[in-house]
Amino acid sequence: MTATQERPADEVEREIGRDRRRKEDQRLITGRTRWTDNITLPGMLHLAMVRSPFAHATITSIDTTAAKASTNVVAVLTGADFGDELGVCINAWAITTDQVTPTHSPMPSDRVSFAGEIVAVVVARTAAEARDAAELVDVEYDELPAALDLKKAAADEVLAHPDLGTNKSALWVFDSGEAGTGGNVEEAIAKARTDGIVIEREYRQQRLIPAFMEPRSVVVDPTGEQNTMWSATQIPHIVRFALAATTGVPESKIRVVAPDVGGGFGGKLQVTPEEWIAWAVGRRLGKPVKYTETRSESLLSAHHGRDQWQKLTLAAEKDGSVTGFKVELLADLGAYVAIVGGGVPVLGAFMFNSIYKFPAYHFACQTVLTNKTWTDAYRGAGRPEATYAIERIMDELAAEVGVDPLVIREKNWIKHEEFPFTTVAGLEYDSGNYEAATARAKEMFGYDELRAEQKQRRESGDTVQLGLGISTFTEMCGLAPSRVLGQLNYGAGGWEHASVRMLATGKVEVITGASAHGQGHETAFSQIVADRLGVAFEDVEVLHGDTQISHKGLDTYGSRSLVVGGEALVRAVDKVIEKARPIAAHLLEASVDDLEYSGGRFSVKGTDQGLAIGEIATAVFTAHNLPDDVEPSIDAEATYDPVNFNYPHGTHLCAMEVDTETGAVKMRKYVCCDDIGNIINPLIVAGQVHGGLVQGIAQALWEEAVYDDAGTLVSGSFVDYLLPTAADTISFEVDHTTSPSTTNTLGTKGVGEAGTIASTPAVVNAVVDAVRHLGVNDIQMPCTPERVWKAINGPGSGGATEGAAMPHFESGGAAGNQEQPGQSSTEGAGS
Amino acid sequence: MIPAAFDYVAPTTVEDALAALAQYGDEAKIIAGGQSLLPVLRMRLNAPEWIIDLGKIESLRGIRDDGDAIVIGAMTPHSVVGSDPLVAEHAGLISKAVEHLADAQVRHRGTFGGALAHADPAGDLGAPALALGAQFVIAGSGGTRTVAADDFFVDLFETAIGEDEILTEVRIPKHTGWGACYEKFVRVAHQWPIVAVAATVKVDGGTISEARIGLTNMGSTPIRARAVEEALAGQSLSEDVVRAAAAKAADGANPPSDLNGDADYRRHLATVLTRRAVVAATGG
């Protein structure tokens, strides 16, 4: 960075901090690129899956005769047709040594454990023919009782996997007294019961569906020495490792490519049955195969997120100083322990104390198996759940003490002069300034004016009430220091890899092990390289996502790409410069010590002699005149393992209007001031924040995956799983304060998940604040008008929703000759 | 997802379309704008062997003034209905309802007749058509018949149109000078109404001479809020009168329960929305 800072003012503009339009957008927006589903190989066959309509059933027989006889069908295969070659879907993170983990076959042959599970695959010459034939596969099931309700499942009333004898997968506990990071929480609570305040709440984190734009798709080409899998995945490197580990195919024989991928939000951080089946079928038939899911299949069977019950006990002194926090979670794993399924709540374990100085803290999470779609990472993974719990309950504490919720937060948060600060959960927060972010957010919001309006509306008994919601969030991201992951029993490390290739023509290829799927890595990483190496932004090409090109990497999730992958890149660039230095000295006939590097040039101090890095790259290419014992290459690579997590924070303020006659809620204003350290590209950051906010707001107001009593996903289409559009959101006001991270060279912090983590409690706090004077202290998410209205008008928080969908697309009338999948035991084809 | 294979015909006259319907019987399905039918086919909830496309029949398109009624051709897209000055002047309730129907893309493809023939109780056009006393012109092999709105909606997704018949046009009696409001209650903008109220009211010198009110998604078909209409007729306009009348909005209704609200909540919504719709329709 110093090199570029010293660049004369008349030289090119500094790239870092510039709001560059994303170089990848032209091709992504116009579709002039290759999504997995666009890939067509000679002789390629197409797959369609036959899925169970039942949540829990034994498979008594599968008759494939009619399907096999269908036009252009090449094969119909069931679980029984495969052996070990099918592999298994792995859980990479057994959170306890005694975790109960059901074996997850991509295609079970005896028993199905959730509605949507694959029981057979049809291979045909076209996708339509495969789909037609899938409807002809005749599967007989014997229904079993299904474990659906999380609390009942935790009580082992009905078993999701009868052979396991329990639904309880793992109990993960952290206790500050035992860890030596704080006091004993039971003592704090006991004391508060006698002379302080104890707040006890139970919050629901509803089940969400990641709902990425591009459906999952996989192409397998078994031709040649290395078999290739293209997959719309966030994690090509991990998929390759897991394929090798579970199918017996040597890792060196596997190439995995994630081409352009249309969003993931954690939903494509998975090793999926569909990928494994495509791999096995392609290899067995010796032909390229493709499978692309339908939107209905995506909603039904791609992993879901959240789904927790959170039992919270907060202890405080009478003045509102917090003294202890006890968190007891139930987390729904769904039918299987997904790749990091059980670990998601553990990623939140260190975050419930958030920015507050709790002297004592206890966290316990029981993960539970049910007969529903598996759950795993979804934008924020564990931290939104934690942030919701703490930010909601801090509002409850403020109400109990009778002060403004901002006052209670300020009383308890870490002061900026106290950084670095070791928390009661044992993490060291490197930098932050909660006072500054809050002051700026309050100013943007017009906090005092809105409070005055709220008072006036209350006094006049206006049918439209106003509420203000606060969320002073922090999170841990930049996953992750490998040694910490090791302590947590995670199956891999958290490092990242980068390499820089200096081409003969002076252009630069940068390879990152992070695997972008919409974030804008190509642009941001180009800016970093342009500045640090002193080359033009346009001259940098960022390559990723293909294990043949990017042989080493741990992919993109957990807001890690910039803070971990970016740091690896910085180090690789620095190595290039260091490798070039002796060559430059040789060519310039100067001493290495007399050279300085700035603006992409080595120059000899005190002279006008110099050489651009591109010229050195050419000289290395010809290799005609190099110093002795110097290899003809200035390419370099670096692998970086972070020393700490990374702790962005911010203050989010939300004003919501509540129509007390109908329960309808309307967002009036949303401002946020996030401290994400130094910013590489403000435009990309704004995009991440806006998108993140909408996703978090959607959890508060709209989205919920609902199952009926039979275990059928009721919100199985976008008619019933309500995603917001631009028409449902307002213009957000976004600003930043800057406390650079001290644990990476660029001083950056992650921003990919911040908006989602922060916004959910801000919105719900605002809705509750609007009607608190009417006797309401909680409304279950999503805060539907019905729930809000019932909370105002009756006891309870309007919890249950009717398990029924709106039937807009009934078959109705003529030729209604097809039954709806899920209603017939013999028609298993997923819609 | 990919629909099951089907054969396709696109006749250019109603007669040819009827002949095709007669020929293929219950193996056939009519397609208008496809905005409801295509999702059904793509989700494979239905797999007709023949699709009869009405898109090439010019006579089914357009809006005309026919004396005491406005006539809307079945194949007229929502976007055309919504911006038509005749409709706005004489059947303002329809214009208001179309404004909130789905999104711009759906409004450009979906048709007036298709939406009414589909008879989704949550559809936005049934309640206004009912409130305005629309007449449905239905062609069959035996000729053309006209069905009153009260008899048109039979049940969930079921109308008076027979399997071998085609809805050709809808006659809307003119309600020139009537105030109108369509109160649609949704959680997100692109949603079907959880409940909606279609109100059109004629006020003469401060007195409500007549009010016609239709309810969307308050039963298996659109329904009239007759108790409210009766309570308003002949009354001098005041907030109290409207409030008291609107309280009867859900009388006799049998609304569904689903993810967006149970039946009781819908009944409550109907009263609030009816009050608001009548107030707005009477210039409040």
Ligand SMILES: Cc1cc2nc3c(=O)[nH]c(=O)nc-3n(C[C@H](O)[C@H](O)[C@H](O)COP(=O)(O)OP(=O)(O)OC[C@H]3O[C@@H](n4cnc5c(N)ncnc54)[C@H](O)[C@@H]3O)c2cc1C
């Ligand atoms: C995303 C989305 C959102 C929507 N939101 C709303 C909304 O908010 N409010 C709303 O009211 N609607 C909504 N709709 C539905 C929309 O109004 C459709 O246009 C309408 O329901 C059907 O009209 P269509 O012309 O597309 O008919 P089609 O889909 O072509 O046909 C529908 C049915 O009617 C039959 N049919 C069509 N025309 C005739 C005819 N002339 N004679 C006999 N039978 C006929 C067909 O056989 C079929 O069974 C939405 C649709 C979509 C896709």
